[in-house]
Amino acid sequence: MNQKELKKRLTELEDKLIGIEEPRENCIYLNCESQNSFAVNKFLFEELRLRFVIATGIDAEDCFEVIYHYANDRAGSMVNLKAFIRNRKKPAIDSIATFLPAAEWIEREIHDILGIDFNNHPDMRRLILADDWPEGVYPLRKDMDSKIAQGWTCKTSIRPSKKSPARRTIPMKKPILAVGPFHPLQEEMEFFQLATDGEIVTDIDMRISYNHRGIEKISESLQFDQVPFLVSRICGICSASHPLAYVQAVEELAGIEPPVRALYVRTIINELERIHSHVLWFGLAGHFIGYDTVFMWAWKYRETVLDLLEEITGNRNNYGNVTVGGCREDIPDELKPRIIKDINFVEKKTNMLIKAVDDDPILHARLKGVGVLSYEDAVKFAVTGPTARASGIDIDVRRDESYAAYDQLDWDVITRPEGDVFAKVVVRLLEVVESCKIIKQAVQKIPDGPVAMKVKQIPPGEAIGRVEAPRGETFHYVRSDGGNRPVRHKVRAPSYVNVPSFKASCIGEHIADVTITLAAVDPCYSCTERLAVVDGENKVMHDYESLLRMSREKMDRISKDLGVEKLKLEDL
Amino acid sequence: MMERIPQYLFWILIFPGFVFTVLIGLVASWVVRKVSALVQWRVGPRLYQPFVDILKLLGKETLVPRGSQKALFFAAPLIAMTAVLLLSTMLWRIAFDRIDFIGDIIVAIYLMVLPSLALILGSSASASPHAAVGTSREMKLVLAYELPLALALVVIVIKNGGQLNLAQIAQNNVVFSISGLLAFLVALLCVQAKLGFVPFDIAEAETELAGGVLIEYSGALLAIWKLAQAMMLVALPLFLVLAFLGGFTVLWAGIAKYVLILVLLILIKNTNPRMRIDQAMKFFWVYCGFALILAVVLAGLGNYYGIGWL
Known part of the structure; x- marks a missing residue:
């Protein structure tokens, strides 16, 4: 419409x-x-x-x-x-x-x-x-x-x-498999309880919030130009997207247009970030289905991208390269040939990976038709990014509400109608190729000029910044009262809407497939859990029904005897 | 009889039994890790790493889950270890000294199943939902690969004219025939599954079950499991060498055959993702099953009409 x-x-x-x-x-x-x-x-x-x-x-x-x-x-x-x-x-x-x-x-x-x-x-x-x-x-x-x-x-x-207890009991008659809060599948803390019937998962419950940092609250106590460095720490991987979304909101509020060169630098950094994230995910996906060779190879290719990012911004992660009104670091001209060379290498290797995925019959068997998120469910859960595009929803903020220099460049939005894990793999890998295309064009087209401008004051008002992060749309809402700090800064990372879609995609699957389905939206828990105030000690309730509260010592004892009574593991 | 007991004990405990097999097994597991690492562009462990791992585990506390069936929990790794020990001693003796008794191939089959059964017992005794899922998967996996393995050995027996004696079978290189090659390939995959290597590490599946069948084992008991697995890494390829590849008639050729099988196992391990249990069952029963029925028929025809290459 x-x-x-x-x-x-x-x-x-x-x-x-x-x-x-x-x-x-x-x-x-x-x-x-x-x-x-x-x-x-x-x-x-x-x-x-x-x-x-x-x-x-x-x-x-x-x-x-x-x-x-x-x-x-x-x-x-x-x-x-x-x-x-x-x-x-x-x-x-x-x-x-x-x-x-x-x-x-x-x-x-x-x-x-x-x-x-x-x-x-x-x-x-x-x-x-916390409970x-x-x-x-x-x-x-x-x-x-x-x-x-x-x-x-x-x-x-x-x-x-x-x-108001945070946990829900799943009826105890069914065996429950606990994935988390610490599990080899996951690099971060989160807790999935899978009610199972044999190998089939019949219900799933998610619990997040083991790792709060209170970013939104802290943001209200920082000045407008300090916030980008805070939000770049929401997530190490999306540390270009979050500050950019915030900065775009503030720039809209102040009604300023950053210099064109800065827009190109932002584009290049953001696309490098996307390659870094997608290749990382592809490696992890291989690891989750027991394909460790792919894991290691993909991460080796990712090193090239990290080196480039370090060369430009000084950091492999947490770049903190955007500021209100421009960029902190420029891309030096003498680096251009190296960027082109390295990106050509990554593109070549990505094409090799695409071919490998396409040729491997076991990968097809393991990933096709698995963890399907239908178009209707994808709309209902309002998923974004590759998760949405693999379910046939043709959205991409880079194109829809173009920012940085994306509208100056020639590239395509990749979509697939199937909605299964395989489609998500394909979408991500093809997006890496598109990103390589974008970077090469941007490096060639980048104009001369300054990369930052002075910004005096942020007037009162409210504004929204959106950026297509690797996992989907990152949304920042900033409200100002004319002072030097935001009065409200709302962050919505893509995983926040992507993770709940597990309810639609995991039930009825094999346990073996659930892990890769959980991983397929590339869940980023540090993004999902950025709001709360105290990094609290998470209490453990031993018996949910009676809400029996345990002291810390008792918890230690229980965790030692973990697996004590039959199928009571989920109580921990 | 009495005076031969020290001799038997030496065979079982030192050479070619426990000490020798463990030594080779740990080196072989180092080879697996090192080659995997090189394939994955990593540095990989040093030669002594598997030995240090075992030593470290022996020094760690052994935790026993409270709800577990203790006797079984303790006995399972010992059963597995004993079975592999007997199997490897027997196979080495056949390989080196050609000692034989009629039907030793049947004994070998039984001894090869025992570690898996012990694993099922041990994990079901450990009272953990992860182990429970692992147990059910291991059970299905055993059901899946035992049938093709038995059929593959039927091919061997037919090719050797009804011979049930491994030392005699080891005289023939049955792999140089269509049915023999088919049987060998399937048996290799069965060995891959018995060793719990990718793509058949379904019961351990660390990213799904966090170790599955072995999740509750720790300390010395886990060390025994690891030792048993290392010894399997010797015994099972050795069995394949004897049954399919013509045994250890020449020593260096025998070692080369063993290394060849090890390399094949490692390659399969590193170029595949993990299968799902239903896919693994389908793979063994349908594809491997049909391949072997064909092989049995071919072997029978070849034997009847005296055509060696069938």
């Missing part, structure tokens, strides 16, 4: 809204009261078929705001529904997770951090706060007493109510 049609359809909503604003082209804000938000959301998702991106909860001092962000990918525009919750004492709003599973996590998260109740939410457990985080203390409320958080330990007398 193009922007004109969209605006025409939006007029149908007039009686439910209290205002429509369009501060910038391609970015519409709809304001409504909380009572009407359910109906408007339903209209946006089901009638207009917009893609749900994320929701942002904001404590606006006199009321609470929940902003639902939708993307209209055809026109590359955003539609944001701002619902005002006036009752500060007992804030509540209707849940939209009833018809939109993609919103399930974010509603739980907003409940955790702001204490907003979502009526009729199917599964209102805690998502990101014994005190009840009634909401970290992102402006009036939160920080002393409570500082003094919080496991022994705090304030306990969460029985209503």
Whole structure:
């Protein structure tokens, strides 16, 4: 739907809204009261078929705001529904997770951090706060007493109510296979419980939040030009995409256009990052299905890319190369021939890998038709990036809402209709080839000039920055009150919407296939879990039913005897 | 009889039994690791690494899960080790001294199954859901590859005119015939599965089951498992050399044959991803099964009409 049609359809909503604003082209804000938000959301998702991106909860001092962000990918525009919750004492709003599973996590998260109740939410457990985080203390409320958080330990007398334990029991009759919190499959902490029937998985439950760093909260205490270095630490791999998304939001807010050379440098760094990430994933995918030779080979080719990144930015990861108004480091002209040479090497090797994948019958047998995420499920879970493109959803922020220098270059968006793991492998490998194409063109076309400009002040307002990270769309929402710090900075990393799609793709699969299915969306847990306040000690509940609380010593004893009673491993 | 007991003990415990086989086995496992590393552009371990690994494990605490069936949990690795020890002693004696008794090939088959059975017992005794899934997979895998392996040996027996004596069988190079080659290739894959190498490391599958069947084993018990596996790395290829490749008639040729089989195993290990258990069963029963039925028929025809190359 193009922007004109969209605006025409939006007029149908007039009686439910209290205002429509369009501060910038391609970015519409709809304001409504909380009572009407359910109906408007339903209209946006089901009638207009917009893609749900994320929701942002904001404590606006006199009321609470929940902003639902939708993307209209055809026109590359955003539609944001701002619902005002006036009752500060007992804030509540209707849940939209009833018809939109993609919103399930974010509603739980907003409940955790702001204490907003979502009526009729199917599964209102805690998502990101520790199990014994005190009840009634909401970290992102402006009036939160920080002393409570500082003094919080496991022994705090304030306990969460029985209503909000983070864990759900799967009926105990079925054997449960615990994958995590620490498991050879995973490089980071997360916890999957697979209810199994023989080799078949019948239910899956996910628990994240073992590794909080409170990025959004910290961001509110940093100045605008310090934040890029913070958000580049959300994830080592996406450390070009996150700062870029944030910087684009702030630049939009300030109404500035960075120098053209800076746009090209950003393009090159971001595409190097994509190659680095996809090749890394391909190696890991090989490892997950026991193909360690592929693992080692892929990671060897990735070294070339890391060396280039180090040469340009000074770091193999956490580049921190974008600043508001440009870039920190320029690409020196004498490096250009080397970039071309190395990228040619990577392209050659990637083509070799593609051929190897195509020729290997066992790979076909292991990956084809496995972990299928259908088009309908992909829409419902609002997945992004290669996960969406492998399910036939033709979206790519680089093309839809072009940023940096992508619109100056010639490249293609790769899609596959199958939705299985094999399609995801193919999409990623072909994207590496496209990235090589982009980099080579960008290096040839890069104009002379400065790479940074001075930025004086960030005016009050709100803006959105989107970047196509290797795993999908990275979304940053920044609100400024005219001061030198953001009053709210919302980050949505792609894995946050990609990971919940396991519910659709894993059930009914073999255990052997679930691991590769879990890995196929390239889940990045450090991206998924960037919000919470205290790096707490995760408490362990031994007996969920009685919510028996254990002391630290007891936990140590249990973990020693792990596997004690039959099939009780999931209790840990 | 009594005076020969020291002789038997020497055979079983020192040469060519325990000490000798463990030595060769650990070196062979080093070869596997080193060659895999080179294929994967890594440096790989030093020659003494497998020995140090075993020593380290022997010094570690042995944890026994509380819900486990203790006797079985302890006995399983010992059963496996004993079986491999007997098997390797027997095969070495056949290879070096041509000692023989009628039907030793049948004994060899039974001894080769025992380690897998012990693994199933041990893991099912260890009270862990991961081990439980591993157990069921190991069981299915044993069911899958035992039938083709038995059929492959039937081909051998037919090719040797009903001979059930390994020392006699080892005189013939049956691999230089269509049926013999088919049988050898299938038996090689069965050995790959018995060793738990990729693509048949389904029961251990570290990225799915975190070690599966062996997940609860630690310390000395795990060391015994590792030793048993190292010895299997000697005994099983040795069996293939005797049954298919004409044995150790010349010593250096015998060693070359053993190394050849080891290299084949390593190559298969490093150029394949792990199969799923249902795919592995289908592979062994359908594809290998049909190939071997064909081989049996060919061998029978060849034997009846006296055509050697069939």
